[in-house]
Amino acid sequence: MEPIISFSNFTFKYRTQVEPTLYDINLNIYPGEKVLIIGPSGSGKSTLAHCINGLVPFSYSGDITGEYSICGKDPKKMDIFGLSQMVGTVLQDTDGQFIGLTVAEDIAFALENDCVPGEEMKRKVDEVADTVHAKELLLNSPFALSGGQKQRVSMAGVLVDDVDILLFDEPLANLDPATGKTAIALIDEIHKTQKKTVLIIEHRLEDALYRDVDRIILVSEGRIVCDAKPDELLAGDLLREHGIREPLYVTALKHAGCTVTEDSHPAHIETLYTDLYKEKVKAWFESVSLPEKKPSSEEILSVSRLGFSYAPDKPVLKDVSFAIRRGEMTAIVGKNGAGKTTLSNLICGFLKPDAGEIFLEGKDITPLSVKERGEVVGLVMQNPNQMISKPMIYDEVALGLSVRGFPEEEIKERVYRVLKICGLYQFRNWPVGALSFGQKKRVTIASILVMDPKVIILDEPTAGQDYRHYTEIMEFLKYLNEGQGITILMITHDMHLMLEYTDRAIVLADGELLCDDKPARVLTDEALAQRAYLKKTSLYELADKCDIADPVMFTERFIYYERENHHGTSVNL
């Protein structure tokens, strides 16, 4: 069979860069295959995807050497429109790719550009909407949809063109875990019923493997380092070496000293054959002991019977009460739209509660203005570009102090101290523009820290980050929490983050507080996970398969062991 996508000795260098981004790529993908492309940020996996959909070289120009073909044609001799007839791309940022004002228009966009007449267009849109189960959404605005619905609509917008190849660029990036699972299942359904060739680019390997793929291609530093079946790749050590997180159950097996083999089918926890591993896993479980961590008894932030709504009959938050103790690292979790952001907006004073009170160190902060609260509770937004307002790092970090009229000397001293804590001291005279995303994130954290807040709230601190950057940011936060005694509250739907780094999880669903407990317990409770759109951790199933009676304890011990042995204890400052 002829490959539908073929690269041979392919090298690509962006015009604006000195070194090539892709080196010597040799890759064949055959019609009807489903292939997962993984790699850390900056590995070149997105560039590879851009070469396939035509953004390279038509939107991002550069030098190509070697040969490649898509559907038997040479893309260099085509244009981006010709390629878009063969390759449909679902972009990572579903919000950004919506063009139409209604779902129907958005799905029809490609047809409109193809001059399809009105009647035929309406019929096709209906048909495709049906395929992705989005027919009832046609007249809605794409922005009013939930994360999962958005994903379905963007798939429809691409399917409508009747392309041969579907390319999904990090489809899981903005989805809560349960919705992510549904998305992967839908991709699988489309792959099977529509007979398309499917390429998925993702770094969340465990979630992406929720349904079978034929092959995994691992890209690192611009080269393909592995092209293998999932079972084969998971049995080896390549993933860890290249900064990709293995499925948790695989890591657990490796910690327990098991040699994971291809024959045991490690690609899915459901198919994993554990007889060989059972005894070792049990022995390991017994050998790890967990130190008791004594939480401080002093409450620093508490909310009591908090209620809020935009419209009288649609409460966004109902009767939410909890207390955070000094020095805790807590996660607020729940699906998109559960009220997490509203909660942080209420705490920061951007919104006024309809009912209930918020206390900081026992004092009611309701009468305080946004600015006054900002001195005790700092908020770090998800996207650093939404916060940074000065071109120079020093000025950005100093901003909060200088608008409060602190003397120049004190500002300098405090800014330098914070820059040192954040590992940014050597960059103090740099422009912000020269920093990487992770470094910008640190700048925004520094600009909050400089005001000496008692509590820091972070909105999705690691969204869109690969495992290495995720670890870097989280280890830094852990250092702030443990080394500097700062109380940290994180809004997230990253289950790994919550499991690995937080002491407590506050679970919200439909505006209500569902649960306030240890993360390991939250993620091993099937019923709870389902209501909150979370996903039960695969460690639970592994414990189950290995006849370990206490899966919660197993999960906790695993996390403890993982932290102690693999992350290292200090951040590289």
Added chain:
Amino acid sequence: MGRVLTYEEKDTWMHRLCGVTKFVFFLLWSMTSMMTYDTRILLVMVVLSIILYRTSRTRWRQVGAVFKFILLFLTINLIAIFFFSPGQGTKIYGTDTPLFHVVGPYVMNAEQLFYEFNVFLKYMTVVPAVFIFIVTTNPSEFAASLNRVGISYKFGYAFAIALRYIPDVQDDFRTIRNAQEARGIEMSKKAKLSSRIKNMAAIIFPLVFSSMDRIDVVSNAMELRGFGKNKKRTWYMARELKPLDYTVIIVTALASAVALFITYHDGNRFYNPFV
């Protein structure tokens, strides 16, 4: 959450009109208002715009903030006219009827006051028309209409997408303002106007950068789905012109002609109550 100057789906005859009809109306209406200084016509137009504003079921929260902003500029404008050319009224109407002394050499006379009243009326006729047009016209349908009257669809789409991003940019603005306020950059009424204007930079800078990110993503998304491939395109939201549309266009054209005739039949565009 209240969004300002954004299309809202409602069922009124104005919402049912084609975008192109409303555009033609808007152009003729503004042109008439710009050309005429005939107070009688301007008064009729003001009354008409209030009626139209009412029937379009536009809510105050959709336009209120912008209206206040325009009023502020209008006031500055009127004051500036007086100080830069206090004799404009006399020049136009030929008489000088002093009313009261303002400051230094400046004396307000009836003619000047009347002239500036006319300027005020002009604003009051055009502003509601702009509001009605924006809040009752579906941007994509409007782009489709523009394309139909022969304007390049790329231009029409640029326009539509700008309208479509108004709500997004407003949301961004709100989030950024909140975060900056928490850092101590006071944007509420507590701060002095001068420092509020200065502090605006702290919001505009991040707003521009996050909007640039947006533009990059959406232009890629559009290209990947074939935008700009052909000279023509079709429109999902396209609407046929209906009898009501033709009626509105004809009535508007006739009314403008009549208004301009009344304005100009005595040789100049001013209505003079002073002689």
